[in-house]
Amino acid sequence: MSEQELGITESKEHNPGEWYAEVVQKAGLADYAPMGGFIITRPRGYALWERLQGYLDGWFKETGVQNSYFPMFIPESYLEREKDIVEGFDPEVAWVTHGGHDELEERLAVRPTSESIITPFIAQWVRSHRDLPMRLNQWCSVVRWEATETKPFFRTKEFLWQEGHTAHATHEDAWEEMMTRLHQYERLYEDVMAIPGMLGRKPEHDKFPGAHTTTTIEALMPDGKSVQAGTSHHLGTSFAEAFGIEYTDEDEIERTAHTTSWGLSWRALGALIMTHSDDQGLVIPPELAPTQVVVVPIWQADTEDAVKEYAADLAAELDGEFRVDYDDRDGRNPGFKFNEHELNGVPLRIEIGPHEVDDGEATLVHRPDGENEVVSREEIGDAVRDALDTVYAKLYAAAEENLEENVREAHGRGEILGTIGRYGGYVKTGWCGDEDCEAVIKDEIAAEIVMLPLDDEEPVHDTCGICDDGAEETAYFAKSY
Structure with missing residues (x-):
């Protein structure tokens, strides 16, 4: 490669999309696959994923998680046992209908997520309160057949991730599990990736299908868009009821378990590249750098x-x-x-x-x-x-400054739209809890509610920023990847 070919020709400030694609390719992280929507991860890109994986995997194991592996194919009948999963993922599921020349008796889904294949086996393995908690994790790929433009690591039909699946005796134990994983994701972003994260939960209409609560860590990119950097779900008893996770407690009374699931994908690599890199190329925090x-x-x-x-x-x-x-x-x-x-x-x-x-x-x-x-x-x-240490501190300080400068309050449809349109970033406002009020902003400027505060704090405004009814909570609007 000549010195001229080494250079990044696009501008991060003025053309972030093309700049990002150029950094990914010229820094040897990934190439585009011949099938639309897929990428080929090159050794340097995979080395970043391995290092990120190493931190999380170690923390998981320190907190009682065991790795396992389940088939990538899920029988249609298994997927249908949890109706919310079917409804939530149906438009994105890839189906296998033939094995060689023979048509299959039952269609197989290429896993979009694995609750419906893992939960039935947890149900087989759990009999008593002594079997709980059960904590499983797998590192794998999943496929979601989205009709969107490919953006390496941010948006691909197949992506690498980890998915944790756990079963617990009580609602409170499952809640603690959900928060433990969310804070481990926060630790990864802040201590390893030098990216400050904002912790919150998703509104009812944007929860994981069938979940009691979905929590999220959001990271703000320099172009003003938010990245859903990792999610942790309290699934309540819905999956346990659908798949029969029952256990006998200390008094020999049969109980239904409470489950969680949680995942972080290689979207984290996209956030890393977009946050720190510049017009000279890739910038990597020291903890993740294959060569320091x-x-x-x-x-x-x-x-x-x-x-x-x-x-x-x-x-x-x-x-x-x-x-x-x-x-x-x-x-x-x-x-x-x-x-x-x-x-x-x-x-x-x-x-x-x-x-x-x-x-x-x-x-x-x-x-x-x-x-x-x-x-x-x-x-x-x-x-x-x-x-x-100084390099890490510089990277974190720049990302922290970007976040602090780009959280703004707004009230009223015009002010919300104008603030997001002019500045990007997060706009927080009062929200009545009605999905239709989100749709007003989403339809106009493709910004949505990316998170609500984790705690039951007073809304930032007494009334909803869109319809002017009473506000139930604070909503953070942003454009997102």
Whole structure:
């Protein structure tokens, strides 16, 4: 690839859609598949998913979750046992009707989600209160045949995710489970991805089909749109009743279990790319970066041996603690290497030239803003650790500022529409609870209620911002991915 081909030609500020697609492809994260709506995840993109997966998987296991795997095909009769699932997902279900040349006796759904295949087996495995709680998770792909334009990681017909499914003795235990997972998603976004999240719940008409409560973490993108970054559902007893999850309690009385489900998809990668990256390419927080540090020796003919030896020793020392790449390629000049590593999102670059060798130093360059600092060779480990912490802090601060500046109050149809149209972001207003009031805004400007506050706090206005009836709660409107 030439230096010209490395460059990002689109502008994040003026053309975010085309810019995003260019970053995804030029940074080697994904390509478009020959079938519309699907993508091919390249090694660098999959490495990001693996690192994200590693954090969540570890936290899940620390809190009693066990991994499992269920078939990707779900018999139609299983799907139909929970009517809300059928109604909620029917337009998006892909069906298998033939096996080889033979027509199947029963259609098989390619899983849009797995409640209807996992819950019946939980029902078989749970007999007593001693079997509870049961916590299962699977890492897999699902298919939802949406007729929308492909946006890698944000919107594809097939996507990777994890889906957790649990059964509990009481409503309160299931509620605690739902909130535990929501806070783990928040931890992932804030501590690992450097993206502040807003926690809330979905309105009744936008809950997971059949759920008692759907909670969400929302993340605001720089283009003013919200991303549903992860969801956690309290399913009440609806699924347990449909699939027969019964247990005997301590008094030998038969009870119905309470279930939850919760999931986070590779949409998180889309949020990561969109939030931090810039017109030079990909930007990745240090915790997720496949390569955290790249060491680039810069030499002339008479200094080559000394510079390379010094730089190689430094890279080897750091490699035990950090994920390090030592780039001593002969066929590329330093400028090309700098641009390539910036495009690929390496958080920290260490430049070693003759002056660094003579002075026993190293020059550290931060990816987000090009800030550089000269540190002594003896303190390189601590200096790199501090620099990576600083890179994370810069990324989080920029995302936090974007969020804080883009939550606005509005009241009245015209003011709500005007505020969203001009600024994007979140607009909070009083809401009467009627879906028709959301539709007024949604039809006009494609913004919807993305969340309601988790707690029963007083509405921000006494009356509904659309119809002027009494407000029951605060609604956050936004355009979303």
